[in-house]
Amino acid sequence: MTSFPAQxxxxxxxxxxxxxRLYALRECTLHCAPYGFRATWHHLVVSARIPRRLADDPDALVRAADELQRARDVVMPQxxxxxxxxxxxxxxxxRAPQAPPPWNSWGWCGIAYCPDPEHHPAGPLATVVQGVLNRYTAGITxxxxxxxxxxxxxxPGRACPTxxxxxxxxAARWRVPSTEERWRRIWRRDLGNRSETLAS
Ligand SMILES: [Zn+2]
Structure with a gap:
């Protein structure tokens, strides 16, 4: 497996x-997926405005990698x-670890796991990750x-409605209906007007 920095x-x-370069970004996202892979990918497509035709704006891939990098830089020291x-x-x-922090028991990927790939926090990844770590440190459970x-x-036991x-x-057992079709659309960056609405 190649490393995040190499990808x-x-x-x-x-x-x-x-x-x-898109496939390298996919590898980066497999290494660093604060919302889980699919929701993180959806977030990047929207926030970095990755177009369907990559040649229209290849720099979007760099914006996405940079955002992942910033989130990784927040969590790696912890x-x-x-x-x-x-x-x-x-x-x-x-021998027994003293109650491992939840974000670490998941290998920290999924620190803010979102089962619905299209329902995740809207802010920058690094800000959300920092917020999770801050609240955890403050003793909020x-x-x-x-x-x-x-x-x-x-x-309890449900995804945050907000x-x-x-x-x-x-480990959440709740699954989103008809995710596969939606996922194919997200992977193709076929989000229509919705992506523009979310990005603005
Ligand atoms: Zn929430």
């Missing part, structure tokens, strides 16, 4: 054909700090609040 370099390499603490705990004989947008949760983030992360 991001490919996305930014304007000598490569746009389609190859992931490394957690891993370091675990190493220290194991060294002194503590998913039992009472949505860590992504901060609203009080009234229905921002779409599910408190159970990728």
């Amino acid at each position: 991001a370099n490919r996305v930014r390499d304007s000598t490569l054909p746009p389609q190859r 992931v490394q700090e957690y891993a370091e603490r675990r190493r220290r705990e194991k060294a002194v004989g503590m 998913v039992d009472t609040h949505c860590l992504a947008c901060g609203i009080e949760r009234r229905r 921002c779409g983030v599910h408190p159970d992360g990728p």
Whole structure:
């Protein structure tokens, strides 16, 4: 498996054909998907305005990679700090981790997992990820609040009605009906006027 930085370099390499750069962006998103892969992809298509015909605006791919990079830069220090603490705990004989942070138990991909690919927070990825980490550090739990947008949760076990983030992360059993057809449309960046509405 190639790394995020290597794939991001490919996305930014304007000598490569746009389609190859798109596939490199897909690899980046598989490495770094705060909303889960599909919802993160939808977010990037909208926020970076990735066109159906990539040749119309290949720089959109760079904007998308840059946004992923910023989100990754927010979370990686925390992931490394957690891993370091675990190493220290194991060294002194503590076998069971002290309640791992939820964002880390999912391998941090899916830190703000959204089961519906078209219902996710609208802000920049890095801002949302930082918000989740801040609320977690402040002792706010998913039992009472949505860590992504901060609203009080009234229905545990359901995706947040405001921002779409599910408190159970990728383990959430709730699935969106007819996702496959919608997903094909999102992958083709065939979002019609809706993308322009969301992007504005
Ligand atoms: Zn929310």
